[in-house]
Amino acid sequence: MAGFFGAISIYPCVTDVFYGTDYLSHLGTRRGGMATYDETTGHFNRSIHSISKASFRSKMEEELPKFIGNAGIGIISDTDAQPLLFNSRHGRFALITIGKINNFEELAKQALEHNMHLSEFSSGKVNPTELVGLMIIQKPSLEEGIRYAQEQIKGSLSLMLLTENGVVCARDLWGRTPVVIGQKEGAFCAASEPSAFYNLGYTLVHNLGPGEIVRLHDNRMEKLAEPLPDHMQICSFLWVYYGFPTSVFEGRNVEDVRNNIGFEMGKEDDMQVDCCCGVPDSGIGMAIGYSEGHNVPYRRAVTKYTTTWARSFMPSSQNMRNLVAKMKLIQNNTIIQNRRVLLCDDSIVRGTQLRDNTRCLLEGGAKEIHMRIASPPLVYACPFINFSESKSVMELITRRVIAELEGEEAAMNEERVHAYTITDSPEYKRMVDCIAEKFGLHSLRFTKLETLIRAIGLPHNHVCTHCFDGSSSHTL
Numbered sequence: 185m186a187g188f189f190g191a192i193s194i195y196p197c198v199t200d201v202f203y204g205t206d207y208l209s210h211l212g213t214r215r216g217g218m219a220t221y222d223e224t225t226g227h228f229n230r231s232i233h234s235i236s237k238a239s240f241r242s243k244m245e246e247e248l249p250k251f252i253g254n255a256g257i258g259i260i261s262d263t264d265a266q267p268l269l270f271n272s273r274h275g276r277f278a279l280i281t282i283g284k285i286n287n288f289e290e291l292a293k294q295a296l297e298h299n300m301h302l303s304e305f306s307s308g309k310v311n312p313t314e315l316v317g318l319m320i321i322q323k324p325s326l327e328e329g330i331r332y333a334q335e336q337i338k339g340s341l342s343l344m345l346l347t348e349n350g351v352v353c354a355r356d357l358w359g360r361t362p363v364v365i366g367q368k369e370g371a372f373c374a375a376s377e378p379s380a381f382y383n384l385g386y387t388l389v390h391n392l393g394p395g396e397i398v399r400l401h402d403n404r405m406e407k408l409a410e411p412l413p414d415h416m417q418i419c420s421f422l423w424v425y426y427g428f429p430t431s432v433f434e435g436r437n438v439e440d441v442r443n444n445i446g447f448e449m450g451k452e453d454d455m456q457v458d459c460c461c462g463v464p465d466s467g468i469g470m471a472i473g474y475s476e477g478h479n480v481p482y483r484r485a486v487t488k489y490t491t492t493w494a495r496s497f498m499p500s501s502q503n504m505r506n507l508v509a510k511m512k513l514i515q516n517n518t519i520i521q522n523r524r525v526l527l528c529d530d531s532i533v534r535g536t537q538l539r540d541n542t543r544c545l546l547e548g549g550a551k552e553i554h555m556r557i558a559s560p561p562l563v564y565a566c567p568f569i570n571f572s573e574s575k576s577v578m579e580l581i582t583r584r585v586i587a588e589l590e591g592e593e594a595a596m597n598e599e600r601v602h603a604y605t606i607t608d609s610p611e612y613k614r615m616v617d618c619i620a621e622k623f624g625l626h627s628l629r630f631t632k633l634e635t636l637i638r639a640i641g642l643p644h645n646h647v648c649t650h651c652f653d654g655s656s657s658h659t660l
């Protein structure tokens with residue numbers, strides 16, 4: 185995943201860009217970058233850092249004095265180095281992108297056939313943002329170029345351009361990743377999440393619609409392309425996992441949705457437990473709702489240890505890796521002693537975290553562990569955003585269990601797999617029971633798709649649920 189932030193102001197706005205980008209640190213762990221444009225000298229300044237061993241803030245802070253200007257953009261991501269600088273017939277610009285290009289090879293080949301060139305890294309990999317930039321500059325205007333790139337790409341593409349004449353922002357054609365606009369006196373900004381606005385004094389004034397393109401000036405927002413009607417497919421996982429609790433997407437607050445999911449589940453649940461607890465951070469909102477819906481006390485059975493290690497840093501020895509993996513949570517033995525504990529979490533991807541959580545609670549003396557998950561089982565890989573580090577769909581715990589139950593071939597057969605996505609079908613029940621048994625859980629329940637949609641509060645056909653039910657593939 186990734187998060188971006190851009191600002192343009194009548195005053196120098198470097199600190200807004202720096203802090204605004206830092207406020208999106210939950211959206212990426214590998215790379216951070218910033219670019220500013222100084223109108224008086226005509227200079228672009230740019231820096232990109234690996235943030236896998238140290239935070240964006242610590243890497244960028246020392247360089248701040250070199251950034252000058254009233255306009256800038258920044259990004260934190262799990263993908264390639266950004267922002268990239270271009271000099272073209274549309275003038276100079278810095279570009280940052282969020283999304284996924286599934287037909288990258290084909291588009292790169294087309295670019296080469298059109299006599300364009302792509303810089304190759306020593307690894308032999310080409311930067312997808314460079315490809316997007318080359319596609320944009322093929323067309324007579326920036327907005328036509330952006331639309332061309334979005335239409336050619338199979339996957340998704342939201343982006344921000346820092347130009348010599350404002351900050352241009354575009355949201356993916358199907359609205360999967362949000363782009364929101366903020367305003368304060370003398371300045372406009374744009375970001376992936378409005379949680380970046382509040383401490384910087386910006387007010388959320390606009391959600392870009394699917395395919396909408398705007399140019400931000402210091403005193404106004406200029407519309408370059410209207411949103412596309414009937415195209416909304418916003419990622420439902422924003423509310424379950426990615427989104428910061430204070431963020432609001434399409435009018436729906438993240439924490440509020442998590443509370444609703446938990447409340448609904450707690451109301452329906454017949455399990456007798458002594459307390460419930462959220463796995464920090466994204467499981468907490470659900471657990472608070474569950475506690476109310478089920479009338480059971482909320483207790484902090486586990487507490488997050490804000491590790492001094494960067495999130496994506498992995499030591500080379502397995503022994504050290506195990507120790508670092510354990511550092512994320514510490515169980516409270518007094519709270520869980522001899523109790524039936526119900527844990528709420530956002531999702532189960534590969535199950536590694538779940539194994540650790542179960543182990544630490546059992547070691548701490550819990551009598552029973554019950555797990556409630558804020559999303560339906562993840563059965564399909566995400567083709568639209570860089571959602572998980574899983575290299576293959578077969579890494580998902582659901583697929584591994586299907587393979588154990590029916591063999592590898594069935595686990596790769598989309599038609600067969602579909603039976604496992606239908607809540608309460610015999611296949612679904614068998615899969616859930618099998619996951620519970622594997623992880624030593626006394627019970628395991630996932631939120632139903634219809635409960636998730638109800639909690640989000642948007643029409644089902646406006647929300648992407650592909651990774652749960654395989655739908656929306658027509659928009660690929």
Ligand code: SF4
Pocket residue numbers: 360418419420421422565566567568569571648649650651652
């Ligand atoms: S497939 Fe899943 S993670 Fe990907 S955009 Fe859709 S809901 Fe989000």
